[in-house]
Amino acid sequence: MTRTHRILIADDDLTSRIALGGILKKWGYSVDIFDNGDDACNRLMGSDDYQVAVLDWMMEGMDGIEICRRLSRSLRKESCYLILLTARQDLRDLIQGLEAGANDYVVKPFEPEELHARIRVGIRVSRLQRDLKKYSEDMESLAEQRAQQLVHADRLSTIGTLTSGVAHEVNNPLSFISGNLRFMKDCWPTISRVLSESRQNGREDTELIDTILTEIPKTLQGIRTGVDRISHIVDGLKFYARKGRAEKAAMDVNQAIDQSLELCHNRLKYGIHVDFARTGQTLVLGDTQQLQQVFVNLIVNAADALEGRADSRLEITVNEEENIVKITFRDNGPGFPAGSESQIFTPFFTTKDVGKGTGLGLSICQGIIENHGGNITAKHNEKGGASLIITLPRLSERSTT
Ligand SMILES: Nc1ncnc2c1ncn2[C@@H]1O[C@H](COP(=O)(O)OP(=O)(O)O)[C@@H](O)[C@H]1O
Ligand SMILES: [Mg+2]
The missing domain is CATH 3.30.565.10 (Histidine kinase-like ATPase, C-terminal domain)
Incomplete structure (x- = not known):
């Protein structure tokens, strides 16, 4: 399905408007018609939908040339191909029109076929410009993506060089955790014996119980410190290796x-x-x-x-x-x-x-x-x-x- 192209017409002469609108619609374009330059200019400034605008050079209020000037100065996203309709044939005037930002002009009275050919050029140019713009946006976002991948790859490569160190770092707390656990395991038969005997006999083995009371919390604290240390190292690494957008x-x-x-x-x-x-x-x-x-x-x-x-x-x-x-x-x-x-x-x-x-x-x-x-x-x-x-x-x- 071919897309209907949108064209804007601005002309303050009723007869020209009716004639122009009629032939453009007959050629299959979707046409919006304005009877003055100010409204046409506002619409063009506020919309990216038009591929081509056909503007009368001479109009009451804002004329075609002023519209071209304003549009070329504005920072609109999409470009619209601007054709001036003019009765002027003076070369200097025409140069002035092109310098104001018009892309082309048609001298009145014109052959409809000539206007049609120029509109088709306009649609082609405007499509190419939009494609080019899209292409350059895609390229920019690709470059941005690649840059992010590279930054992440660098992080992973330093992680690579730090890994043997990390293994060491984790090994140290692991070894005192397992030492403390071994101590707890070795002590447990004594602990449980002493506790059950003292319950049965009502006898208190003060010295042993004192040792248990001081050593066990220390051992547990040692295990806690080791586990915290490991999770701190792992968290640090996870944070460092995390993939994500920069957030300041x-x-x-x-x-x-x-x-x-x-x-x-x-x-x-x-x-x-x-x-x-x-x-x-x-x-x-x-x-x-x-x-x-x-x-x-x-x-x-x-x-x-x-x-x-x-x-x-x-x-x-x-x-x-x-x-x-x-x-x-x-x-x-x-x-x-x-x-x-x-x-x-x-x-x-x-x-x-x-x-x-x-x-x-x-x-x-x-x-x-x-x-x-x-x-x-x-x-x-x-x-x-x-x-x-x-x-x-x-x-x-x-x-x-
Ligand atoms: N502190 C430093 N002292 C001496 N040379 C350094 C130092 N830092 C960086 N360089 C030099 O800069 C080069 C580039 O560093 P870098 O971009 O980090 O890449 P890489 O470390 O992978 O070589 C290093 O290969 C080294 O020659
Ligand atoms: Mg380096």
Whole structure:
């Protein structure tokens, strides 16, 4: 089924209106007719339904040329092909019409077939423009989707590199949970014997019961701590790996850094001294998961750079400066490879072995930080080592209430 195309006509001359309306309807178009420029212009501004508008150049009130001018200045979603009807043949006038935003003109008196041919061109052009617009919107949303997938893939890849650490992290509380359970199991025959004997004999074995009374709550507390620790680690990982759209809210940068350090605990605990002096709350408007992803990437990069070096340090500072928050990750590793400061943010730039580095970390960090209205820069430290400096707009406590 072919769609009926909608055409708007504006002409202040009754005879022309009747004649034009009649032939356009005969050609099968759906036609709306206006007898003045103001109403025609309002309708065109408020509706995306028309593919073509045939406008008389000379009209009382707003003329055709003024309609073209206003429409071309407006930010309407869909374009409409504008044909001016004119008795003028002066080339300069016609140029003026086209410059005002008209797409074409037909000189009166005209052959109906000529007008029809030009309307068909208009419908074609308007369809192509709409298709093109739809195509570019689809492309934009595809690019947006791909970018999100890439950000998520990076999170999963850091999770991959942290997994062996996580296994360790979970193993530790698990081992004291099972130690405590073993203790409870070993103790139980004695406990139950003592309790039942003391009930039967009315005798109280004070010393043993005292021990039971002090040791059992401690053992249970040990189990509780272990279970909490495991669920905390698992929650942290689940939050970090979660797939979802970015949602910005007031958040404390210090807390997000703490959580990131916890996720990376195992990469840091062998010999890297972390110096992070947290100072109260520093609020930004941000997506916690995404900013955590940035911090984790920077911490893992520092840990990679510091691996196997003596006296290795990572210093993290958060400073509030007027309207910005400045977060610095400063390590005393080998620094960026010579001459690479401009490349490290390029996607796929990595100096690490296959399987260890993807080269996506810093480019994703840059994307996330810029999306938060901030920026990230790299700098060699004077005494050696690398610094990555993030600035983000600061959220004052007042603006959150
Ligand atoms: N703290 C750092 N010290 C030295 N070099 C670094 C540091 N952080 C990043 N780099 C360099 O930047 C490169 C790109 O980092 P990134 O984008 O995170 O990718 P990847 O870590 O997968 O290599 C690294 O391969 C490394 O050469
Ligand atoms: Mg990295």
